[in-house]
Amino acid sequence: MSLSTKPLSGMRQRLPCEFRIEKYVTETLRLCSVQAGFEEYDGPVIEPLALFAAKSGGELAGRQSYCFTDRGGREVILRPEMTPSLARMVAAQGELQLPVRWFSMPLCYRYERPQRGRVREFLQFNLDVLGSESLAAELEVILVLQGIMKSFDAPSSIYRIGWSSRRFMADALARCGVEQSLAGAVFSAVDKRDKMKPDAWAELLLQACGGDSGAAEKVIALVSVEALSDQWLTDLMSGSSAFQEVVEFDELLRGVGVPGAIFSPGVVRGLDYYTGIVFELMDTGGENRRSLCGGGRYDNLAGLFGNKKISGVGFGLGVLTLTLFLETYGLISDTVKEAAAAEVYIAVASFEAVTGAGILAEFLRDKGIRVMTDVSGKKLGKQFSEASRYGIPFVVTVGSGEVKAGVYKMKNLSDGTVFTGSPEEITDRLK
């Protein structure tokens, strides 16, 4: 029986032509982070199960995880996300000067059924500010997110950064008459609003409110609010400090100018550890309905590791979902997709010339030129085809005659012209 030619379901392997695109995306993300003064970190792929059981969403550590018992009898998990590891790293650094701005590009694992934009092994870009309670941290993080979209030339018309606040919503729900014990269910119902038909959603919400139709109607009104200046809303929330914070944050966003950011009370996010401002980045078109990015403030994440209370704000961004988004809007240029593997191809006329070709290749490489030499041993015509297929613009032909004379012909494949000269002259020509 022969082995399968496919990798395990949901595990990613990338051919060079695919990897090139991923690298372009990840390098752009890194550049944007570094530009805002963020530093890259990394953590272990395998973590103790308990690290996730405590704080992530319920399903994350349970049904949707790769977990097993290692040879030492420890319950371990292939990390489904990065934030708990980050919290531990920070908690362990007694001397760390806060705040810190860190980012990471970890491979994460979730055991769920693969679908579009969703696989079992995925890169999740993470960016966080830790140790600042100021709304300036939320602003900074959202500005980086906006900067990322700008770097990819994504116009603000094709995406939306919806934001809200957990604290505000908790307060607002109470004021709508939702019982405290039902708040979790109502949150989860609110989160589903965009995915359901209005009637069905209203029914679900009513259930979540424990059948209290008065409360349900108010929640519907709350979630439908589009402006913070809405009279009904300001009346409802008068005297609320959480609402005051939301208004303040809105002023910050307007002050700097973040056209993609829109206050959306319906945004609550699924992860349990978010406490304050939460936000997500959505594609406004129809093709990528999931959020590309989700984030927010968490106040007590490091609490797991002791008394130290560290507040943070950050987001996770799926590299694959982002890439799909960029591709559907044609934002990955042909120069990224078709980047040439080298600047010059050295065609070898006969095996006797291999040495000469190698010497020439080394000479050019020492000058910083990317050189591919033929290893196929096929006839020259085929070698030219090969160079052309790789998108390499120049071909230098090396045979025993050229080696003896020290003079080579270099053909420009785009216009067919031929340049003849010494290695130095060829170098100058290529520079």
Place this chain on the structure above:
RNA sequence: GUGGGUGUAGUUCAGUUGGUAGAGCCCCUGAUUGUGGUUCAGGUGGUCGCCGGUUCAAGCCCGGUCACCCACCCCA
């Protein structure tokens, strides 16, 4: 875990009421034995996902199974 769809050449896909397995692209050879893209001529390549059933005869019908895709759940 739930629901829907699709499995035919390396790839994208046709394949009529059941009657000899097809096309484009790719690849290989030649026209051109030291010069690519275009063109022309020719060629390689399939256990029709797998197992069973019906039939004189199955890519096609039936049952099962596996894989992949899409959606749900959850989330990036």
